[in-house]
Amino acid sequence: MAEEIKIKKKEFAYRGKTLEELKKLDIREFAQLLKSNEKRTALRQSDEIQKFLIKCNKKIQKNKPIKTHSRYLIIVPKMVGLRIQVHNGKNFVPIEIIGPMLGHRLGEFAVTRTKVKHGAAGVGATRSSASMSVK
Secondary structure, three states: OOOOOOOOOOOOEEOOEEHHHHHHOOHHHHHOOOOHHHHHHHHHHHHHHHHHHHHHHHHHHOOOOEEEOOOOOEOOHHHOOOEEEEEOOOOEEEEEOOHHHOOOEHHHHOOOOOOOOOOOOOOOOOHHHHOOOOO
16 A cells, blocks of 8 residues: 655735736735735835845856845845845854745844854952962
Protein backbone atom coordinates (compact mmCIF):
# COMPACT_ATOMS: atom_id res chain seq x y z
CA MET A 1 0.00 0.00 0.00
CA ALA A 2 2.23 2.70 -1.24
CA GLU A 3 0.07 5.75 -0.89
CA GLU A 4 1.37 9.00 -2.16
CA ILE A 5 1.37 11.67 0.46
CA LYS A 6 1.01 15.03 -1.14
CA ILE A 7 2.15 17.92 0.94
CA LYS A 8 0.31 20.98 -0.18
CA LYS A 9 2.59 23.98 -0.03
CA LYS A 10 0.78 27.08 1.10
CA GLU A 11 0.93 29.70 -1.62
CA PHE A 12 1.77 33.24 -0.58
CA ALA A 13 -1.11 35.72 -0.61
CA TYR A 14 -1.22 39.33 0.55
CA ARG A 15 -4.66 40.61 1.54
CA GLY A 16 -6.28 37.84 -0.52
CA LYS A 17 -4.26 38.48 -3.69
CA THR A 18 -1.59 36.21 -5.12
CA LEU A 19 1.87 37.45 -5.96
CA GLU A 20 1.14 37.36 -9.71
CA GLU A 21 -1.95 39.56 -9.21
CA LEU A 22 0.05 41.95 -7.03
CA LYS A 23 2.84 42.28 -9.61
CA LYS A 24 0.28 43.45 -12.19
CA LEU A 25 -0.85 46.30 -9.90
CA ASP A 26 0.50 49.82 -10.12
CA ILE A 27 2.32 51.18 -7.05
CA ARG A 28 -0.65 53.45 -6.25
CA GLU A 29 -3.10 50.53 -6.51
CA PHE A 30 -0.87 48.38 -4.28
CA ALA A 31 -0.68 51.23 -1.75
CA GLN A 32 -4.44 50.92 -1.20
CA LEU A 33 -3.85 47.44 0.27
CA LEU A 34 -1.31 48.67 2.85
CA LYS A 35 -1.88 49.95 6.38
CA SER A 36 -2.41 53.70 6.71
CA ASN A 37 1.15 54.83 7.52
CA GLU A 38 2.70 52.64 4.83
CA LYS A 39 -0.04 53.70 2.40
CA ARG A 40 0.75 57.40 2.89
CA THR A 41 4.47 56.75 2.52
CA ALA A 42 4.06 54.58 -0.59
CA LEU A 43 1.83 57.18 -2.24
CA ARG A 44 4.39 59.88 -1.47
CA GLN A 45 7.27 57.71 -2.70
CA SER A 46 5.60 56.35 -5.84
CA ASP A 47 7.84 58.34 -8.21
CA GLU A 48 10.94 57.50 -6.20
CA ILE A 49 10.06 53.79 -6.17
CA GLN A 50 9.54 53.89 -9.97
CA LYS A 51 13.01 55.42 -10.43
CA PHE A 52 14.50 52.80 -8.10
CA LEU A 53 12.90 49.96 -10.10
CA ILE A 54 14.23 51.40 -13.38
CA LYS A 55 17.70 51.63 -11.80
CA CYS A 56 17.37 47.99 -10.64
CA ASN A 57 16.47 46.80 -14.14
CA LYS A 58 19.51 48.56 -15.63
CA LYS A 59 21.82 47.04 -12.99
CA ILE A 60 20.36 43.54 -13.55
CA GLN A 61 21.01 43.80 -17.30
CA LYS A 62 24.66 44.70 -16.61
CA ASN A 63 24.97 41.92 -13.95
CA LYS A 64 25.94 44.46 -11.28
CA PRO A 65 24.82 44.27 -7.65
CA ILE A 66 21.98 46.60 -6.63
CA LYS A 67 23.26 48.78 -3.79
CA THR A 68 21.24 51.47 -2.05
CA HIS A 69 21.32 53.84 0.90
CA SER A 70 17.53 54.34 0.68
CA ARG A 71 16.51 52.46 3.81
CA TYR A 72 13.10 54.19 3.95
CA LEU A 73 11.76 52.81 0.62
CA ILE A 74 8.59 50.71 0.90
CA ILE A 75 8.92 47.20 -0.59
CA VAL A 76 6.47 46.72 -3.48
CA PRO A 77 5.58 43.50 -5.38
CA LYS A 78 7.82 44.33 -8.36
CA MET A 79 10.85 44.09 -6.03
CA VAL A 80 10.08 40.49 -5.01
CA GLY A 81 12.87 38.16 -6.10
CA LEU A 82 15.55 40.87 -6.26
CA ARG A 83 18.78 40.73 -4.27
CA ILE A 84 19.36 44.24 -2.93
CA GLN A 85 22.29 45.39 -0.82
CA VAL A 86 21.11 47.91 1.78
CA HIS A 87 23.58 50.12 3.63
CA ASN A 88 23.51 49.77 7.42
CA GLY A 89 25.83 52.67 8.18
CA LYS A 90 29.03 50.65 7.95
CA ASN A 91 28.66 48.25 5.02
CA PHE A 92 26.10 46.85 2.60
CA VAL A 93 23.90 43.99 3.84
CA PRO A 94 22.58 41.65 1.10
CA ILE A 95 18.82 41.06 1.28
CA GLU A 96 16.71 38.66 -0.81
CA ILE A 97 13.25 40.24 -1.19
CA ILE A 98 10.45 37.71 -0.58
CA GLY A 99 6.66 37.96 -0.42
CA PRO A 100 6.16 38.44 3.34
CA MET A 101 8.38 41.56 3.20
CA LEU A 102 5.76 43.50 1.19
CA GLY A 103 4.78 46.80 2.77
CA HIS A 104 7.85 46.94 5.01
CA ARG A 105 10.83 49.25 4.52
CA LEU A 106 14.20 48.13 3.19
CA GLY A 107 15.97 49.34 6.34
CA GLU A 108 14.04 46.93 8.56
CA PHE A 109 16.04 44.04 7.15
CA ALA A 110 19.52 45.61 7.41
CA VAL A 111 20.18 45.85 11.15
CA THR A 112 22.23 48.88 12.15
CA ARG A 113 23.01 47.88 15.73
CA THR A 114 24.97 44.75 16.47
CA LYS A 115 25.30 42.90 19.76
CA VAL A 116 28.08 44.35 21.89
CA LYS A 117 30.96 41.96 22.52
CA HIS A 118 33.02 43.10 25.47
CA GLY A 119 36.64 42.12 25.90
CA ALA A 120 38.43 41.46 29.19
CA ALA A 121 37.96 43.91 32.06
CA GLY A 122 40.52 46.70 32.19
CA VAL A 123 42.74 47.81 35.07
CA GLY A 124 40.62 49.31 37.84
CA ALA A 125 37.42 47.81 36.52
CA THR A 126 37.03 45.31 39.37
CA ARG A 127 37.91 45.12 43.06
CA SER A 128 40.61 42.52 42.51
CA SER A 129 42.42 44.67 39.96
CA ALA A 130 42.67 47.57 42.44
CA SER A 131 45.37 45.78 44.49
CA MET A 132 47.45 44.87 41.43
CA SER A 133 50.42 47.00 40.51
CA VAL A 134 50.02 49.12 37.40
CA LYS A 135 53.54 48.26 36.20
